Amino acid sequence: MGYLHQGHISLVREALKLTNLTVVSIYVNPGQFAPSEDLSTYPSDFHGDISKLMSVPGGVDVVFHPTNLYDYENDMKRNKNDQGVRKNLEGKGAVVSCLEESGMGHETWVRVEKLENGLCGKSRPVFFRGVATVVTKLFNIVEPDVAVFGKKDYQQWRIVQRMVRDLDFSIRIIGAEILRDNDGLAMSSRNVHLSAEERGKALSISRSLLGVKSAAENGHINCRELRDSVIQAVSEAGGRIDYAEIVDQESLQAVEEINSPVVFCIAAWFGKVRLIDNIEINL
Amino acid sequence: MGYLHQGHISLVREALKLTNLTVVSIYVNPGQFAPSEDLSTYPSDFHGDISKLMSVPGGVDVVFHPTNLYDYENDMKRNKNDQGVRKNLEGKGAVVSCLEESGMGHETWVRVEKLENGLCGKSRPVFFRGVATVVTKLFNIVEPDVAVFGKKDYQQWRIVQRMVRDLDFSIRIIGAEILRDNDGLAMSSRNVHLSAEERGKALSISRSLLGVKSAAENGHINCRELRDSVIQAVSEAGGRIDYAEIVDQESLQAVEEINSPVVFCIAAWFGKVRLIDNIEINL
Incomplete structure (x- = not known):
């Protein structure tokens, strides 16, 4: 585009x-x-x-x-x-x-x-x-x-x-693979519409996704808990969640526990900008 | 097929x-x-x-x-x-x-x-x-x-x-272009399922389509009348009409009068066999 x-x-x-x-x-x-x-x-x-x-x-x-x-x-x-x-x-x-x-x-x-x-x-x-x-x-x-x-x-x-x-x-x-700016924000043409303040808040997305990945790798495989942690972090930063789901990498169907390759996908609004991001978790 | x-x-x-x-x-x-x-x-x-x-x-x-x-x-x-x-x-x-x-x-x-x-x-x-x-x-x-x-x-x-x-x-x-048997029936793989009697009756389709074409060429351009004549002929022969429509050749939208290129499309059941046929009328 x-x-x-x-x-x-x-x-x-x-x-x-x-x-x-x-x-x-x-x-x-x-x-x-x-x-x-x-x-x-x-x-x-x-x-x-x-x-x-x-x-x-x-x-x-x-x-x-x-x-x-x-x-x-x-x-x-x-x-x-x-x-x-x-x-x-x-x-x-x-x-x-x-x-x-x-x-x-x-x-x-x-x-x-x-x-x-x-x-x-x-x-x-x-x-x-x-x-x-x-x-x-x-x-x-x-x-x-x-x-x-x-x-x-x-x-x-x-x-x-x-x-x-x-x-x-x-x-x-x-x-x-996704490319990220040095602060962790996934590169997107829409980032240009973020104010400096919104951009700072939007970092909650990549930060909490990384947190989930490392939690999963350390044995926390309950998707509900993992989702909740991301939703909470992004909402507290002022983001409005569109969706936050842990899904199978092929079928994109939601899973309850992580015991096969999944991807955490999220979309959230910061101000008037809708951002998407995701992270693959290969257990 | x-x-x-x-x-x-x-x-x-x-x-x-x-x-x-x-x-x-x-x-x-x-x-x-x-x-x-x-x-x-x-x-x-x-x-x-x-x-x-x-x-x-x-x-x-x-x-x-x-x-x-x-x-x-x-x-x-x-x-x-x-x-x-x-x-x-x-x-x-x-x-x-x-x-x-x-x-x-x-x-x-x-x-x-x-x-x-x-x-x-x-x-x-x-x-x-x-x-x-x-x-x-x-x-x-x-x-x-x-x-x-x-x-x-x-x-x-x-x-x-x-x-x-x-x-x-x-x-x-x-x-x-459509190929027809000598009796006028449009060739179709499904014709093999017609009994001799059904086949005879099914000729009402091609016969009435040809009738409509020549009527239109002679100035009868009212589609309702033309349709009715085909529906009547095929029904009287024992066919069950699925549809019989006079439509624009490109958009396939029904027209009321023929004053541009149209096609008369028909589908009808004879016994267990659904037959389709059509004729272009280029006025």
């Missing part, structure tokens, strides 16, 4: 190790935003993104930066600058996120019907439908052999893996 | 004109049958199909005949004969047609959410979801440049076209 940070660049480095032609996709996908969500304020800096990509040793071959992947009447028209692109996306956002649209517009959606339900799917009901659909479009246009996704969006990564299996894409999906 | 007749062979001939490598897919897709439908009695004759394909001048290069496109645990195991394949498909049919399945089974579905609603979609609610999904799998496995679909399954053809546009497959979709 652009507004690149070192987390994205680490995905590019991973791809450079695996292939001899690397494509970076920069596209704020209106299909995964509900009308109520932050499409219009999602940060963007295309020229800054290009500079960052130019400085990656080894280099990127292609930047895939389409104007609008849903406007079939006008897909030959290109806006002249980023401002125009942005405006165009805003105008289209509500339309493609809405099932009720009439006429000959976009109407084909890919859904991963079990994995999309929990975690982020609960509070963002059209999100993963939009992700699976735009990733299908991306795969059909770019035809990659390997694709790298960040494990920061853990559910998204698992959904893409499942979709690739179920629809027989011959593409290898790589999950790349 | 196999049990090939001359209608299928005409698709193969069409493909041979367009490409230098032709793949024929023969797969009775459990994903498009509801548990109540005729998966278990759908006719099959794989060795007969191969003989028919061998006799096509110019020849077919590949027959794509997978055992089971939904069983990810066992997709390396192959049953030894057709009987086994059939049995296997029957066992899986209810499972993949059902949303409620638990575990790590198939869960990704492609839906063309507007075009799938009317006509056959009304009485077969999981049908086009299954078609769009298995065609996506087919396209990802075979990676064709051109794909030929029969216009006998008119709604299916339009759904595949729309899906290809919306998901950016770089595949050209060709619609091939």
